[in-house]
Structure formats: structure tokens, C-alpha cells
Amino acid sequence: MRSRLWSDLARDKYLFLLALPGIAFFILFKYVPIGGLVIAFQNYSPFFGIFKSEWVGLAHFQRFFSNDDFYLLLRNTLVINLLSLTFFFPFPIVLSLLLNELRSMVFKRVVQSVLYIPHFMSWVLISGLTYLMLSQSEGMVNKLFASLGWETIDFLTNSDYFWGLITAQSMWKEAGWGTIVFLAAIAGTDPQLYEAARMDGAGRFRQMWHITLPAIRNVIMILFILQLGSIMDTGFEQIYLMMNGAVSEVADVFDTYVFRSGIQQGQFSYSTAIGLFKSVIGIVLVTGANFLAKRFGQEGVY
Template sequence: MEARKRTDLKSKTGGSLIGDLNRDKYLYLLALPGLLYFLVFKYVPVGGLVIAFQEYSPYFGILHSKWVGFEHYARFFSNNDFWLLLRNTMAINMLNLLFFFPLPIILALLLNELRSTVYKRAIQTIIYIPHFFSWVLIAGLTYLMLSESEGVVNKLIAAAGGQPVGFLTHADYFWGLLTAQSMWKEAGWGTIIFLAAIAGVDPQLYEAAVMDGAGRYRKMWHITLPAIRNVIVILLILRIGSVMDVGFEQVYLMMNGAVSQVADVFDTYVYRNGVQQGQFSYSTAIGLFKSIVGIVLVVAANKLAKRFGEEGVY
């Protein structure tokens, strides 16, 4: 009976791509803006990566610019700035991986334990709000709080008889400051995914655990965390894949001459060379290098996750 229904439906729609499009035209129309976005901003620009192997000139265009092969890569890897950029980029991302990545998981676990719906929603709203602040606003708030001369924190230190601390001009504080900003801005928003995953846990598992005498922490450790483990692994793999990317806007707004040795990353270097100095081919080569490293890390992390019995990204 079911086979006959499928055959009748296939005969009505023609059983072809045109038939499928005609049958689900409203669904495809709904997906059209997203498809156009990825096509225009993600796939079409891939063709421009060819200038990474050229001495690109806007006057001659891509077709007539001089081919230089891997000259830009040889220049980049032999540059002393490469190791400085690699160190700063990796250090900032490792701090984010160690401190920022687990925070949404912890917040989601704690929020899940709240019994008062009103209190839970109020806390969720409060921790979500910073996500909608621009980095310009957050940088401004940071300066108002931590400025050595006018910052609120340093005024309190001075009032207590201490000496003002150069939080914004001392290299030792810069990486930790960026990590703290990211945690405050995005941790609340990141809990959405984990709360959604926790919502799918079978309540009967908790009831059975209570019957066995398990408390809240036991239920959290033996039921909730294993239930959302796949989500954690997938997000961790994606996070590892973006280890060469640091938020350009955040770093650029917080950078100053006193901390440039610890603040300069691949993104700011590309901005200086590509946008300010017009070295389009050189900056494109650096961007392509970052993308290749990201792909390799995602594939490696995904294979490692599958080796340990996890689902992985694909």
C-alpha cells in the first residue's frame, strides 16, 4: 500500500528534479536567501584565491597579472613576523579553548538545575544580552573600567592606597583581557545550544537515577554530560578548525603600541598588508594558508573523534 502511494506520488510529480521543485517550491523559496548568501559570499570568492599565486594588479586583472607561484608563501614563512603572529594567534586561541569553551557548558548545566522558571529565564536574559553588544561598545566599556588614568578599577585601587595598574598597556595582561571579554560577551549565547541538547534528555533517566539514590551532581555527571557529549565533541572540532582565526575587530580595537608584540595576529597583519598597503596577493596567500590549516585540523580532529567512538562532524 505504501509502495503504491509512493508510486502514485512519483507519477504525479514526474519523479524528476523539476517535479521535486514544483512540489516543494515554497520550501525552496524559503531557503533561497540563505542559498544566495552562501553562493555570493562563500563560493564565488573562492575563484579569487588564484591571486595568491600571482603578483595581482587591479589594472591588469586576474587574467593578465604575472604568475609568481609560491613566492608569497616563501616570503611569508621566511619573515620573522610569521613566528610572532603564530605565537600570538595560537596563545589567544588556546586560552579561549581552555577557559571560554567550557564556560557555556557549565552555565547550561547550572541553569538546567534551576527549578524556578522565572528566575531561570531572568538569568538567561541577563547573560544573553552582551552577545548583542558590538565590540566597539565592549572596547569602550573596557577602557572606562580599566584605563590607568580614568578607569573605575584603578580609581578604586588608588582610593585604597595602591598604585594604578596598566591593564591596557601591559603585555602580560593582554591575552587574559581578550579571553575575559570573549567569555563575558559570548558565553551566555553559547549556552543556547547546550540547553537545547539537555532538553532532549529522556526524563525517565533522571527518575531512575533518583530511585537509585543519585543526587544532583551524580545525575549531572552520569546522565546530562554523557547525553550532550556528541554536541560537545562536534563544537570542539569546529572550534579547533578555527584555531587560526582570532576576532579581528576585538584585537584591532584593543591593540596599542605598548602591546603590539603580543597583540599582532594573522588577521591584523592581513589588514595592514592587504587593505592599508594594497598587497592583495600577499594577504590572499596568508588567508589561504589559514584556511588550509583550518581544514587539516578539522579533518584530523574529526578522525580522532571517530577513533574514540564519537560521531564527529561528518
């Protein structure tokens, strides 16, 4: 076993060297910090450190679950993520299917470039554009409404619009970038299948439904399972930038709560306990979804 390992290293040494930065990144920033999770069970003090801080067991978890804000945070986090799964997740798939049907390569590349551009914009810029477009007093949309004699709409400070606004922002920013994986999967489909379908009289829609979608089904399943793993994460930066006092009841999520309690108030152990709770839920969902996918004959993550 050891001799085979060394022979593999010697044979593929350049490939391992290429992988070394990625391996080092995951070790330093993903695995080493796991040891710090122990402070979730302590009253951690930077003065005493991990080894001398008082051990309190599950006290922080009990405090969190008994907190009046827990169910509010859980509701907001789950609703935002379920909206993302319902509308944002399938959107890149639909875009990929439509892009695949374009016959002009020049037009296809132009459309792809336009769709990719928002991914490279920061959430600060996206939030600024949102304010410029939807502000009740200065926003372009409300100015258009006013010029038409319609009533202006309070998009940014009305809690009824917040969840939909966050979902729409995510779709506009990331949907184009998400098409890359699906377009790559579609490109691997055997062209002979389409030729056979055309000979049998299948139109473009039937080819899409019976050939293209089944060809990328495994990719869809894997990405869906991975998406379930982050169902307790809503994207701190986006929520934090769009949140204001008028919509805090529907905008406050676990990520913003951890920021307030951990960074602003210095409750490191308490915020670590919340982060650990989120991670455990993510692991359970990924494991369960992967198990069900295997049971139904689909390819899972592992």
C-alpha cells in the same frame, strides 16, 4: 534520478523557497570568492586583473614563511586561541549545566536574558567599557584601588595582561549566547533517566555528571571540531580595538597583519596568500579532528 529530483522539488517547493536566500548567500559570498584565491599565486594588479596579472607561483608563501614576523604572529594567534579553547569553550557548558539546575523558571529566564545581552553589543562598545573600567588613570577599578591605598595596575598597556584580557572579554560577551545550543541539547534528554537516577539515590551532581553531560557529549564534540577550524582566526575587530603600541608584540596576529598588508599597503596577493594559509590549516584541523572523533566512536561533523 532526475524525475525523483523534480518530484522532490514539486513536493517540497515551499521549503526550497525558504532555503533559497540561504543558498544564494553561500553561493555568492562563500563559493564565488574562492575563484579569487588565484591571486595568491600572482602579483595581482587591479589594472591588469586576474587573467593578465603576472604569475609568481609560491613566491608570496615563501616570503611570508621567511618573514621575521611569522613566528611572532603564529605564537600570538595560537596562544590566544588555545586560551579560548581552554577557558572560553567549556564556559558555556558549565553555565548551561548550572542554568539547567535552576527550578524557578522566572529567575532562570532573567539570568538567561542578562547573559544574552552582551552578545548584542558591538566590539566597539565592549572595548569602550573595558577602557572605562580598566584605564590606569580614569578606570573605575584603578580608582577603587587608589581609594583603598593600593597601587594602580596598568591593565591596558602591560603586555602581561593582554592575552588574559582578550579571553575574559570573549567569555563575557559570548558565553551566555553559547549556552543556547547546549540548553537545547539538554532539553532533549529523556526525563525518565533523571527519575530512574533519583530512585537509585543519585543526587543532582551525579545526575548532571552521569546523565546530562553524556547526553550533550555529541554536541560538545561537534562544536569543538568546528572551533578547531577557526583556530587561526582570533577576531580582527576585538584585537584591533584593544591593540596599542605597548602591547603590539603580543597582540599582533594574522588578522591584523593581513589588514595592514592587504588593506593599508595594497599587497592584495600577499595578504590573500596569508588568508589561504589560514584556511588550509583550518581544513586540516577540522578533517583530522573529525577523523579522530569517528575513530573513537563519536559523532563528527560529517
